[in-house]
Amino acid sequence: MSPSVRRLAERVALGFAVAAAFFLQACSLAPPREAAPAREGAAAVLARDRDFVVVLAEKGDTLGTLAERYLGDAAKAWWIGDYNGIDEVKPGRDIVVPLQPRNIGGVYPGGVQTVPILCYHRFGSNRSKLSVTPAAFEQQMEYLAKNGYRVITLSQLAAFLSGREPLPKKSVVVTIDDGYRSIYEIAFPILRKHQFPATIFLYSDFVGLPDALTWTQMQEMMRSGLVEIQPHSKSHANLTLKLPKESEAQYRERVRNEIEGPVAALKSRLGATPFSFAFPYGDVNEPVAEILTRNGLRLGLTVTPGGNPFYAYPLMLRRTMIFGEDDAASFRAKLAVFARTGAR
């Protein structure tokens, strides 16, 4: 053993000797009581500075307990898991806890992290291109849950794109367009079962039609904390197309109404905070993007398939449609969580 390693071992031992002395003193002052079971889940700290804590895991330690202890938030368990390349903590294993987010953009020598935004429409037993059966949706969510994917909110994606927060390596966003009633009846119970968040993009003229969500159903889903409701235009018109003889000013005014109408409706009817917008038919042009920005909408979603790296243009995010005809293999192929590059 080198002298420096010996010094470290001595320091660790000294730390535990001090702790043991403190423990014995505390015992001597406390009233006699039954011997407590051996304490579990308190990993020994081997070293730390402002960037890392290195611990030796004990029985009972989990990624969650370590995150709670050292990062103050069990939800950051994935920071530790991703950094160490592990899904679970094994006793006796040295674990590095990064105290600051590392590699926020997810760029590695072999490629870059991307976040797929899945786009659903309708759910029902009559499968069609845009209608996914309950069984297929359940299988797809089950696949995400069992294979280490993290379904994140669109707000988390916004923080990632702005460079504020890292995301788990296999992050996925679930969105559902238009506002069909089947979201409430079929998709929501499945999302709730898995505790997966989702964003519904509603075109506000749809509300009131027989197959549309009601405001009450939307409120209930929002109360669950899993569902965000965001605007998808007023009438589902293609916002990039000018009407015949429509002046530029008239066109812009119409687009403004198509954007501001649902924003106002979502605020007043649901108390929602719109920050994103899904373009009808996925089409966007510069005037539409400009009006979005003026209305404080930071994210715009197209239907151009693919994953989004941290540097994706927030007003033209890629989004991948999930079709009724997708089987397990085609669904898996759409989960673009990493784009390989020749970056080495």
Next chain:
Amino acid sequence: MATPGRGDPRVAGIIERRRELALRYQQSGDLAAAANEWHIVTLLDPGDAAYRQQLASVQAAISRRTTELLESGQAALKRGDNDAATEAMLKALAVSPDNVEAARVLREIEKRRATRLQTDRVARLRPEDYGVPTARAVPSAPRAPDGSRAYDFDQSMELFRAGDTANGLAGFRRYVETNPSDKAGRQQIANAVFERGRELEAQGQGAQALRLYEQAIALNGATPAPWDTQMRALRKTLGTDAYDKGLKVYRTDLPAAIKYWEAAVDYDPANTAAALKLREAKMIDERLRRLDPNAKR
């Protein structure tokens, strides 16, 4: 609790394993990961000058490599080679994940790329596909094979089934115009439209139902016999209803009666009673106009 004590070989083992890992990363060119591992090794064994030297050496290499890559990326950007610029900036971030300049350039390139992609996509749109009337007669080229045409069609079908008739029909018209040889598709669309008409008729919304029947036939390109029978029956019913309404208001509101009977004849040209009443009412109205041109009717 198992505690690494004085002379615990586990601590030495951890350091040795991480030292080897750092060297492997370094040799493979993953400088960022190597720097992290050397950082941890020095943390575990701060007294070892050799480890600190290794960390400093990797950090210096990162700094040099980042500068080279940024310069290479900027040069590529200047000559308009966005792919090469992107690759260089990604390499820079792979060795130096917090590099602000590389991230800025990547965002700038991606913004331009996404905007161009959307501009191209929108340029291929046909306004009439989305219910926007236009005088343009020549169909544009098919859209890119990115699933968007199928998406538009299926979206139209879903919207139509969900009750958004205007958007649904606009999409159907587009599909029929651009896929004239897809007879099965046309039939599927026409059936959906005709069925919606039946639903509306069952709900007592005869006029709306008739419009959908007419749309269904136009989309289908032919009139199946059962549809013809159903339409004739509905026209007769609507004609009779309008005729009866005209009779009710005839004595008190002649212009309204005329409108009802015009509608009755329009719905059902075979409704001779309505045609006769309409002719009679128009003659009376004409006479009244001659007697008092300024009278409100």
